[in-house]
Amino acid sequence: MLRFLVNRLLNMIPLLIGITFLSFCVMSLVPGDYLSSLKLNPQISPEVIRQMEAQFGFDQPLLLRYGKWLWEALHLNFGVSLAFRVSVTELIAARALNTVILSASSMAFSWMLAIPIGIIVAVRQNSIWDRVLSFLAFLGMSVPNFFLAFLMMYLALKTGWFPIGGTFSVDYASLGGVDKIADRINHLILPVFVLGAAGMAGLMRLMRSQILEIKNADYVRTARAKGLSERIVIYKHVLRNALNPFVTMAGYSLANLLGGAALVEAVMNLQGLGLLLLDAVRSLDIYLVMGSVLMGAVLLLVGNLLADLALVAVDPRVDFSSISSQ
């Protein structure tokens, strides 16, 4: 186990360097950097720009700049956002909470609904419920989430039941403690539905197909032949064996927790990380982008590692040698 962990962690180092270097190159490829838009602004004097140029090292070669960034990043200093003139860590931290609340609640929504529905539908294969729900799941998986976001915005506009986008109301600051929470929740309902719908449909289909695959296995037939009740067969024999891909999926979704919702945030005007990064990419705010890319990549790699560890813990058939030889 220790050897496996050390191996995986060592493997991450070249991966992270590769990812950040590739991103750094792409951001530097862009014709004109952030400063070129400042240069067009007559209110900013050439001295200030020259000073900024020296400070951020835009006149230096690419490799040197990347080396500098990497060195600073190793000391947990991710630089300063060019547009906001605030440290990247601070900016990300300020937005992260909104995005985590949004993603976590939409994940909870989709997992908690999808898994029981998937089980019910698979157990009653080819019933009317199975057909209707499977068809709906297909629709849910195919609807682009930005389109669903537009539809929900339209619904909010026409019915007035929900706030029209935004993270909280205009008078949020003047509200009392309980009202603040209620206001937040009210603003979360539609985005959570939009983000959760596609995930829910996918998870439900996965659960259904997993159970259908296992339902006819020999050990399930044996369990039935032993005279176990259908309940125990499903919960103890089928379900436990169907869970493996979900453990892997949970690991993957750790990376989506921060920044998987950029388009929906843009359409519904939610002040989250996705929107921040979207603006950063568009305005070529290189250090902000690099900080977010690094964070996303670390989360993805750590998520995969955690998923593998959990898989070993959950499934006695999987051990460390079978994972590392993949």
Place this chain on the structure above:
Amino acid sequence: MNAQATPAHVAGAEGRARAPLLSPLAREWRKASWPVRISALCLALFYFFAVASPFVAPYDPTLQYRGLPNCPPMGIRLAPPSKWSQGLLYTHPMTNVDPAARRYQTDRSRRVFIRLFHDGHLFTTAAQDPPFFIFGSDALGRDLFSRIVYGSRVSMFVGLIGVVISFALGVAVGALSGYVGGLTDNLIMRWCEIEMSLPSFYFLLALAAVIPSGMSTVATFFLIVAIMSFISWAGLARIIRGMAASVRSRPYVEAARALGASRARIILRHVVPSLLGYAIVASTLSIPGYILGESALSLLGLGIQEPAASWGNLLAQAQDVQSLGRYPWILAPGVFIFVAVMSFNFLGDHLRDRIDPSSATASFVPR
């Protein structure tokens, strides 16, 4: 598939000889469920839109009817038989009663006849008549349906071309890596891991920001396709590599090696064909990703630029809440994206069941 024909099908062999093109298609048609049939028809229709845009679109997609901005969709009416000499279908024109608020009223006293197969268009109105907006018009008074038809060129081909590129790269690199093994394999797989760990959507945005704004639509289109293929080939290569590595020790490959076949020949004639079934299914199911990627980029203003149309940039106007509330018909392109994506999903799912029945139930497209 012919090789697997059961005795019942052997009887049909003579029929197949007589009509070689139609019967396999007809057989596939009979085996498909109704959602798959509808999906195939929708896709055929959309590709027809894309190929024959000037014929299907009633108007020039860039022609601005200045007096009719944000005009609502107009209904089609059947003319009474006495008027059939003038035209079968007609619509009541809309008049802009309040140009500032863009409010319209249907003018029931007038009839504008819709000419079918007139002037090189499937349907259009005569030049002196007011235009007929079946899905309404946009903020500049351009016919939304015509723009959707021209936009289908981008959206329908972005997936096809993108898949061909990433498919070719993925199968070639994956098969090579899996069959050759060793250091080559190791290096290629490390590279794929890097690409797969990139936050793909933001990477796509950053690369799209590299595209100079003055480029022609065609060049922008191909750059977007190239960027998306570059991001997505690695995943395919990894899976293909795993399959190729397992094929490597199969008896028929060892037999070929024993007979002295060269490495290139074994890869091209024995390894690649055994992976094609999977690759075809995987690429059909990955087409929606390209369509959605292009739409997202264009929606955010980083993809296809005005005045050219794509289904994504047509939706950009809906980002303005005021417009969305007052002119909901601007969401029509989104319905087209939805239907296209769903059709590819249904078709891919069906193809998987047909090509590899053993994996029939394992269907999940991660988004």
